[in-house]
Amino acid sequence: MLFGDRLLREKTAAFRQLATMLAAGMTLAEALSVLSARVHEPRLRAFFVRAARQASGGRRFSDILAEYPQLFPPLNLAMVQAAEHSGRIEEIFNRLADYHEQEYRVRLMLSRETFYPKVLAAAIFVIPVAGNAIVRWLTEGTGAAVISILRALALLALVGGIPALALYLAYRSLARSEAGRAALDDVKLRLPLLGKVVHRSAMARFSRALATLYRAGVAMEKSLELAGDAAANARFRVVAREAAGLVRHGSSLGDALVAAGLADEMVLGMVRTGEQTGNLDETMDHIAAYYEDEAATATRQMAVAIVPVAVIVAAIVVGVMVLRFYTGLYAGLDGQ
Structure with missing residues (x-):
């Protein structure tokens, strides 16, 4: 979630800055070139470097976005295509920034409430692992405390790790198909x-x-x-x-x-x-x-x-x- 939130934050800022620079009279290629130096997220930076180069050659921004579905889902692509057809590209970039900003706020709220x-x-x-280790240390010495911690970790791996791995593999297997994802959701x-x-x-x-x-x-x-x-x-x-x-x-x-x-x-x-x-x-x-x-x-x-x-x-x-x-x-x- 941490890395996903970072990508979302930087996408929000990037769309907002794109709208501002285009409204100020910069060309799309110039704005993308500036963003390529400001963005820190590696995948997003690589995208803007390539996008600036291709936009300077006359390629449409929506065509460039379409090659990066992992970074820009269909919603982003559809809005950029609508902006290119209507000529309201600065306005649409601001709306995209608003949308992603609200999405980030919701994620932050859910994370805060479940902390x-x-x-x-x-x-x-x-508590039980540390407490048991302290009890063993006080009554039997340091060696017994270390053994207690190692046993607890081994038990956790056996009782929790194996079932968790099995559930994860089953989840991944089901999630590969549309019907499986629908059933899980x-x-x-x-x-x-x-x-x-x-x-x-x-x-x-x-x-x-x-x-x-x-x-x-x-x-x-x-x-x-x-x-x-x-x-x-x-x-x-x-x-x-x-x-x-x-x-x-x-x-x-x-x-x-x-x-x-x-x-x-x-x-x-x-x-x-x-x-x-x-x-x-x-x-x-x-x-x-x-x-x-x-x-x-x-x-x-x-x-x-x-x-x-x-x-x-x-x-x-x-x-x-x-x-x-x-x-x-x-x-x-x-x-x-």
Whole structure:
């Protein structure tokens, strides 16, 4: 996540600077050349070096982006293509920067809200290992403490490492196919506590992407497909394509979202209001903000539910360690 966040931050800054330099009258090739010296992320820097060289030869920026799908997903490409067709390239670059900036804020919020449970989960392992080593050190010496730590690490590798590796390999195997990814993401949506967080986060990303694409001038059916990809959930991707097909055959956006299972009554009412007033992009931004708040609330609720369990487990572990310490201490005194 750390490296992904760094890439996202630098992409946001790069799009913002591109918009500023183009608005100031610089050519695209000149702006890309300046960015190649300012960007620090290695993959992004290599892209801008090559892009500046190719743009100076007259190649379109969207054609260059299309060769780097790992750095610039289809949503980025579609918006740049729309900008080139409409001539609003500075405006679209600013909108891309806004979109990525909001995505980074959501990631930061989720990371912040789950920090304490992560610390507690780590403490559940560290406390017994460290505590047992201290008890052995006090009662039996340094060698016994070192052996205790090594045994704990070996047990962790055996009990936790092998099952974790097996689960990871099974996950990777399933994730190779579209059906497998849809099944895995469907399971995530059904998990207690976590499922609500996954659903709210996916809806927020979907709504924000749809608003950004529609505002950039991308056709609605294409916007729905790309927003489904941006949701980062295979189940959302499938139903978003169903909604795009319905729109393509004449359905309104609200009816298509309901038929595909992407909208409840509240969202439907807001979308229909946006369609009637001509402010659909602003409406989708409001829906995204609502689901971002809901995702934050669901994450806090999950953390609140996890913390008491972790505290109880930690208390039991500490109690067992204290009991073992005094048992060993009294046994040593009796032996004397």
